[in-house]
Amino acid sequence: MVEEAPEGAALTVDHFALLFFCFVGAFVVFSMLLLLLRRRLWCSCHVCKAYLSSSWAGEFDNPCDWFTHLLQESPTGTIHIHVLGNTITANPANVEYMLNTRFDNFPKGKPFSAVLGDLLGQGIFNVDGDMWRFQRKMASLALGSVYVRSYAFRTVSGEISRFLLPLLSSTADLGDGGVVDLQDMFRRFSFDTICRISFGLDRACLELPVPMSEFAAAFDTASRLSALRGAATMPLIWKLKRLLGLGLEKELKRAIGTINMLAEEVIRQRRKLGFETSYDLLSRFMGSVEGDDQYLRDIVISFLLAGRDAVASGLTGFFLLLSQHPNVAIAMRREIATMKRNRDGEGFASYDQLKQMHYVQAAVYESLRLLPPVQFDSKFCVEDDVLPDGTFVGKNTRVTYHPYAMGRMASIWGPDCGEFKPERWLRDGAFLPAESPYKYPVFQGGQRVCLGKELAMMEMKAVIVSIVSRFDVEVLQGGRPLKFVPGLSATISGGLAARVSRRGSIKKA
Numbered sequence: 303m304v305e306e307a308p309e310g311a312a313l314t315v316d317h318f319a320l321l322f323f324c325f326v327g328a329f330v331v332f333s334m335l336l337l338l339l340r341r342r343l344w345c346s347c348h349v350c351k352a353y354l355s356s357s358w359a360g361e362f363d364n365p366c367d368w369f370t371h372l373l374q375e376s377p378t379g380t381i382h383i384h385v386l387g388n389t390i391t392a393n394p395a396n397v398e399y400m401l402n403t404r405f406d407n408f409p410k411g412k413p414f415s416a417v418l419g420d421l422l423g424q425g426i427f428n429v430d431g432d433m434w435r436f437q438r439k440m441a442s443l444a445l446g447s448v449y450v451r452s453y454a455f456r457t458v459s460g461e462i463s464r465f466l467l468p469l470l471s472s473t474a475d476l477g478d479g480g481v482v483d484l485q486d487m488f489r490r491f492s493f494d495t496i497c498r499i500s501f502g503l504d505r506a507c508l509e510l511p512v513p514m515s516e517f518a519a520a521f522d523t524a525s526r527l528s529a530l531r532g533a534a535t536m537p538l539i540w541k542l543k544r545l546l547g548l549g550l551e552k553e554l555k556r557a558i559g560t561i562n563m564l565a566e567e568v569i570r571q572r573r574k575l576g577f578e579t580s581y582d583l584l585s586r587f588m589g590s591v592e593g594d595d596q597y598l599r600d601i602v603i604s605f606l607l608a609g610r611d612a613v614a615s616g617l618t619g620f621f622l623l624l625s626q627h628p629n630v631a632i633a634m635r636r637e638i639a640t641m642k643r644n645r646d647g648e649g650f651a652s653y654d655q656l657k658q659m660h661y662v663q664a665a666v667y668e669s670l671r672l673l674p675p676v677q678f679d680s681k682f683c684v685e686d687d688v689l690p691d692g693t694f695v696g697k698n699t700r701v702t703y704h705p706y707a708m709g710r711m712a713s714i715w716g717p718d719c720g721e722f723k724p725e726r727w728l729r730d731g732a733f734l735p736a737e738s739p740y741k742y743p744v745f746q747g748g749q750r751v752c753l754g755k756e757l758a759m760m761e762m763k764a765v766i767v768s769i770v771s772r773f774d775v776e777v778l779q780g781g782r783p784l785k786f787v788p789g790l791s792a793t794i795s796g797g798l799a800a801r802v803s804r805r806g807s808i809k810k811a
């Protein structure tokens with residue numbers, strides 16, 4: 303027999319529900335008002351109006367091109383987008399101040415963690431303080447070790463000969479119709495490479511419920527939708543949609559679910575193969591945080607994203623620029639040809655030879671200057687501060703440095719800043735880095751400088767030298783403007799199709 307609830311009790315439940323909804327409603331209205339006041343969402347300055355109405359798109363292909371224009375026009379190299387509450391700077395003195403001098407006042411901050419929290423969790427890209435210090439120490443021990451460096455080089459060379467060169471050869475053998483999507487090819491290559499380097503695993507040993515292409519698509523979706531969260535003028539809207547499981551937030555949740563399956567399988571396999579005597583990054587972390595699978599999942603995702611997207615984006619941008627500058631390819635081939643022929647059986651340049659290729663290094667730096675994989679990066683100001691150029695930044699303001707715009711500033715690189723000229727990095731034939739790392743924050747700089755910089759440079763140079771010495775790669779952009787998809791690293795909308803042909807006879811590199 304079911305006992306009926308007394309009338310008074312039902313009333314209490316109803317009252318409680320009503321009170322709850324009133325409270326939530328009042329909270330939402332109050333938060334909106336606060337946001338309106340703080341962000342000046344009604345702002346009618348021409349920049350904010352252009353942002354809100356997307357009218358900038360009439361003149362520029364991408365938001366980063368529009369921001370570059372605004373930053374070039376600004377006397378200080380700094381602008382503020384009121385509706386986003388975002389101070390954007392391309393001024394090297396400001397960049398040094400936020401990344402180094404006043405590092406503690408410009409952490410990633412809670413708003414950033416909220417935007418990327420579902421995807422990156424507590425991974426190194428998304429945390430500050432002790433949790434960041436711990437992961438940075440572990441990762442720099444792993445990535446800095448001589449053993450890991452030489453293992454990484456062998457892995458990269460192996461992936462080049464196993465995957466990249468056969469794919470390009472079979473494409474070239476198709477004759478005139480031999481076309482490949484460079485972006486897709488480099489993503490597949492760098493994904494496999496980072497799986498081996500960071501987790502000591504071969505793609506073939508992973509027992510996955512869906513094809514790898516689905517994981518790749520899930521990464522792209524999650525990166526795109528997380529970036530859209532970061533560009534929202536009213537974060538409350540995506541937060542509400544997330545709470546209710548609606549629209550793009552539902553899509554993001556699904557994509558993250560797929561990514562989680564991959565991360566879980568990576569952890570399972572690493573555990574199965576044993577991690578006590580393995581030197582890969584994941585094994586090192588497992589030695590310290592074994593049992594905390596959620597934390598290990600966050601670490602796996604961060605390194606997959608770092609290793610796949612940024613390197614693939616850098617390589618794609620490089621071949622786009624190279625295709626437009628055949629003189630640079632000729633100069634690179636000349637340098638490659640001067641290297642002594644003490645190569646291994648497969649004709650790859652050795653680690654030391656790659657280091658000696660100053661022109662190639664200069665060409666890579668130059669392409670990353672014009673097409674940086676991470677186009678901009680934000681921090682949040684903890685306490686009121688004043689940047690070196692005199693810009694006031696209030697507590698909780700988002701402050702963004704913009705490598706894409708910085709690569710196009712005449713004040714930093716001179717009037718020929720828009721040209722692709724590897725020579726600007728050379729003095730008497732030797733590669734010379736920028737006099738201040740804050741003029742070129744492509745790998746960030748200061749206390750959170752990219753930990754994979756050496757690895758990324760080695761990987762990119764090894765790939766480039768192998769391809770350039772064997773093939774001609776002609777990008778089929780057909781004069782179409784370069785459009786980027788929103789994402790955590792630069793992704794070309796529609797990929798980058800290229801025709802591949804063998805260079806006369808195969809030359810050894």
Ligand code: HEM
Pocket residue numbers: 426427438441496500605608609612613616674675676679743744745746749750751752753754755757758
């Ligand atoms: C061309 C390739 C690459 C570029 C342009 C690049 C650029 C960057 C940038 C701009 C950051 C700062 C991001 C932020 O704080 O939000 C960063 C951080 C980082 N990168 Fe890279 N990266 C590249 C490749 C790699 C690779 C291959 C790895 C390693 C597997 C790696 C590992 C990391 C790590 C661990 C951090 C976090 C550092 C910290 O927060 O202390 N990166 N990278």
